[in-house]
Amino acid sequence: MNLRPGGKQARLRDGWYWSNGIKISQKMNFDEDHPEFPNQPKGIKQVLVERGLWLPDLRMQCKSCEPEATQCCAKRILNLQDDFKEQKSLVQEVIEKAGHLCIFLPKFHCELNPIEFFWGAVKRYLREHCDYTFETLKDNLLTALASVDIKTIRRWEHRMICWIQAYYDGLDAKEAQFRVKEFSSKRYTSHRRIPETLARQFDG
Template sequence: MMVQSNDTTDKYWKGVGCGIHRSDVICSIVGYMVDAGESLEYGKNHDGYWNGEMFVKQLQEKIIPTFECLHGPEYQVLFLIDNSQGHSAYAEDVLAVSRMNVNPGGKQACMRNGWFTYNGVQVEQEMVFTLNHPHFPNQPKGLYESKLCGKCIKCNPDSTACCNKHILEVQPDFQQQRSSIQEVIENAGHLCIFLPKFHCELNFIEYFWGKVKKYLQDNCNGTFNTLKTNMPLAMQSVQLSTI
């Protein structure tokens, strides 16, 4: 959630001012998890803007440890993640054909190992050439060579071999690639579901943010200091029954 103050002095003025971005978690049992939240002051000469990498770090360092502290390590949490561009970010070494060149080497992603199934056995496949490769030592591999073109202008959805790119992206290791958030959550032994786009009425956190913003509006004098003071009070004012 982003909330903004349009004030840099004690007087009101029209225009974009500084604001606060909040990334928070609500538990269906205890409600707002205070210690799991993260705050960022955005705007000129401030902390920049929130992104997927910051949320992944928050998950690792705050959200998951706070949940396990409140409930015990033997409990498993099901995270419902609201739809956001930052929440669908992938790791740097993700298996993604869109990050590959047709030819090996050059400026492209160094990907983690992929895999394929042979005679019912999963076989690991390196996506980077070995150090002793005669032409591309320790360089990322490109789309494999064949008589097909590297990438179609528009792939045929009914074909599995219209171009090199499409052949690779329908393979199970690429198909099963998870986002960074999903990897962190599931590697910690928990579960997650990503909420659909464009259905705010189905998203419980929208009710929470609505109440928080209403509190801030009712207790606002337009200054950034007041916004910072009232933010934690607004967060803690929302009853669990609201969501």
């Protein structure tokens, strides 16, 4: 979401808030007949103004909010609203209802997310089979997805487990990277290693 209305920003479903014990539904987009922003997203400021939560000179977002702060920036205020909090757990709910685990990775640790390597390989395939038309891109997408060998995917998973194990053992980023490198080059023979049972599971 942006602070101001309109423009390029996410279109959200209706929200809600409490006012004097009454649950009030709130549209996140302006109506069709709005003079300036017909059917456009309201933006954070307008949403907060309508809830009576806007403060003068409020900034959009802190560089990093103080952990306990509740009114430091527009984003923090909005994120603390019940409907926005509920929305986050809805993602989790849908995933878990489908029988999956919902695990949030720590921020800025893409090495723990094997799908990043998968996307990387898919994008490389698309680049190498590119004629700069959208049609070709669409045609190639499924082939690109299928082009990634299951063994490669398992290797990424295996390597990711190695990263986790390294952090778990208390290594810092540099040491962990060294160990993963050793591991990847098959020279990894430390006694502190991933249990064989787990390794087999990923090595197939």
